[in-house]
Amino acid sequence: MKTRTILRGPKTNKRFYISVFALAITLVLSLFFSQIIGAAKVNITDFYDFFMAPNESAAQKIIGNLRMPRAIIGMFVGAHFAIAGLLLQAVLRNPLADPTIFGVSSGASLAVIASIFLISAIMPTTTFLTSADIPIFYVPFIAFFGALLATFLVFWLSWEDGNVNPKRMALGGVILGSIMTSAVMAIIVGFGQAKAELAIIWMAGSLYGRSYNNLIPLLPWSFICVIATLAIIKPLSVLRFDDDIAQSMGLNVKLWRMVAILISVGFAASAVSVVGPVGFVGLIIPHLAKLLIGGQMFKLIIVSALLGALLIVLGDLIGRSILVPLEVPIGAITSLIGVPIFLIILQKSGWKLK
Amino acid sequence: MTLLAKNITLSYHQYEIINNLDLEINPNEITAIIGPNGCGKSTLLRGLTGLLMPAEGEVTLDGKPLQQWSKKTLAKQIAILPQNPSAPEGLTVKQLVEHGRFAHQGLFSKPTLEDAEVVDWAMQQTSVIDYQARLFNTLSGGERQRAWIALALAQKAKILFLDEPTTFLDIGHQLEVMELLKELNQLHNIGIVMVLHDINQAGNYANRLIAMKQGSIVADGKALEIITSELMKTLFNANTKIINYQHNGHQKSYCIPVGI
Incomplete structure (x- = not known):
């Protein structure tokens, strides 16, 4: 009887705490390095002075106006995409679920691009996704609306016997996603003019030129979606089982699946509204988290958020540093890192795609 | 009844x-x-x-x-064990069986002593208690079926x-x-x-x-x-x-x- 208490939890809990600690430290380090590495020279002393002896030097302006907001936004959207993917994979029981694959990101993109170009057709400006375009506070709402519309369409395509068929949802999402991405490209090419280049960079998923103005509209979404996610941990955990067994355990499967998908759309769409569709974060991070700390929902959420933040901050740092003075957009970096990692995970865990 | x-x-x-x-x-x-x-x-x-x-x-x-x-x-x-169910990845036997307590818990409530006792009881009845810390997906067919029954038992x-x-x-x-x-x-x-x-x-x-x-x-x-x-x-x-x-x-x- 005594051995039983020894056999349970502590080992996996210890692993969780160590992982969180290690990830937090690495994240802080990456945030630090993202301030001093880049095209323009910034020294460690400049970084130190930024906090201890603020002045108007060029280096401090680069930190304060460019690199700091950029890294912080990266951290937030990374966590957003990662949790969005985790939620989607859990409720659809599909290891390949990801906001970019399921049409969520492209729906958000289409709504954002269409509304920006519509507005600039009325009031011509040459900037892109700054407060000159549309009040930036509204952009996440427009993205959410577009993503929601896309999600409903995908639901409608995958409806079967009063429930969502996960496999049809994957197919419908991919097809609808490509159609919407084509529509976005058509709008950019057709009406882009001066904005085409910036819009294309945004479509590739980029942190370029993001400032605190972009961060503030994102924060309420982060707050609400995180609270909502933590509130549904138990149903979310049960949702990962087959429908029949989940219902047998007392779960209202349809209701909670909808709630979880809504939260996932909220996370993904608000992140897309700031940085564009960044793929693969939501796809690979939950798997990495699972390998790291196992399958308990609460732990998965925390570790996925940290890993997602780390991936974007580091990925952006790499994107800014490898082709100086050019920038590789973060979306390209996550794809470059994401594809091989995904293949490795796929190989290791021996998933069979049914 | x-x-x-x-x-x-x-x-x-x-x-x-x-x-x-x-x-x-x-x-x-x-x-x-x-x-x-x-x-x-x-x-x-x-x-x-x-x-x-x-x-x-x-x-x-x-x-x-x-x-x-x-x-x-x-x-x-009523508890139901369908044919050939699949389990989420990365769960240990005990973590799997704990899901059986879902119906007895509120959204925010922490697992009670009763929850823990029932889970232990269910694992004991089905003799999966000795490998409760193992990952469910590493079990053999017979062990899995007993773990599923433990999950259903935990529902009481x-x-x-x-x-x-x-x-x-x-x-x-x-x-x-x-x-x-x-x-x-x-x-x-x-x-x-x-x-x-x-x-x-x-x-x-x-x-x-x-x-x-x-x-x-x-x-x-x-x-x-x-x-x-x-x-x-x-x-x-x-x-x-x-x-x-x-x-x-x-x-x-x-x-x-x-x-x-």
Whole structure:
């Protein structure tokens, strides 16, 4: 009887705490390095002075106006995409679920691009996704609306016997996603003019030129979606089982699946509204988290958020540093890192795609 | 506690599988549903448990139609183990079994001492307690099935429904599962209703056999009374020889297929 208490939890809990600690430290380090590495020279002393002896030097302006907001936004959207993917994979029981694959990101993109170009057709400006375009506070709402519309369409395509068929949802999402991405490209090419280049960079998923103005509209979404996610941990955990067994355990499967998908759309769409569709974060991070700390929902959420933040901050740092003075957009970096990692995970865990 | 199906019609995709069926389940005994492939056994199981709502008629538990029960209250009465379920990745046996407590917990409540005790009890009953810290997906077929039963037990339901619980198991593990179910019924007074393929297993362990064909019940009663060559011919279109024998002082019948 005594051995039983020894056999349970502590080992996996210890692993969780160590992982969180290690990830937090690495994240802080990456945030630090993202301030001093880049095209323009910034020294460690400049970084130190930024906090201890603020002045108007060029280096401090680069930190304060460019690199700091950029890294912080990266951290937030990374966590957003990662949790969005985790939620989607859990409720659809599909290891390949990801906001970019399921049409969520492209729906958000289409709504954002269409509304920006519509507005600039009325009031011509040459900037892109700054407060000159549309009040930036509204952009996440427009993205959410577009993503929601896309999600409903995908639901409608995958409806079967009063429930969502996960496999049809994957197919419908991919097809609808490509159609919407084509529509976005058509709008950019057709009406882009001066904005085409910036819009294309945004479509590739980029942190370029993001400032605190972009961060503030994102924060309420982060707050609400995180609270909502933590509130549904138990149903979310049960949702990962087959429908029949989940219902047998007392779960209202349809209701909670909808709630979880809504939260996932909220996370993904608000992140897309700031940085564009960044793929693969939501796809690979939950798997990495699972390998790291196992399958308990609460732990998965925390570790996925940290890993997602780390991936974007580091990925952006790499994107800014490898082709100086050019920038590789973060979306390209996550794809470059994401594809091989995904293949490795796929190989290791021996998933069979049914 | 009474589970009663009144005049139920069950259909999938507008195909009627079961038409106008009446059935009462005794929660104190082991009931086995047998019949050929596609006769509607699994559909009946889903209908009796509220997983599939009848197109006509109703299934009532203690006089109240299943759809009027809240999902959580119903889960405290009825637990279902479908055929060949899949588990989320990365869960240990104990973490899997803990999910069985879902119906007993609020959204924000922490697991209580009672939850922990029930989970331990369920794992003990099913003898999975010794490998509770192992990852579920590393277990063998027999161990998995016992872990699933532990999950269902953790619900503390009064009736346990199982869809072909012994399929994919070797003979030893099949008997292990059947003995476990018998023990749960006799020692803990948990009603068992299961779909079985093996007539002899059904005859050996069930107090009551329900034989189905094409969505209707063709025979219902004790194994000794209803297992006959004629019934086997009707059900499976197979010629069989029924052998009666004594085992541990009990009269048993054994059905041997001899041809078609």
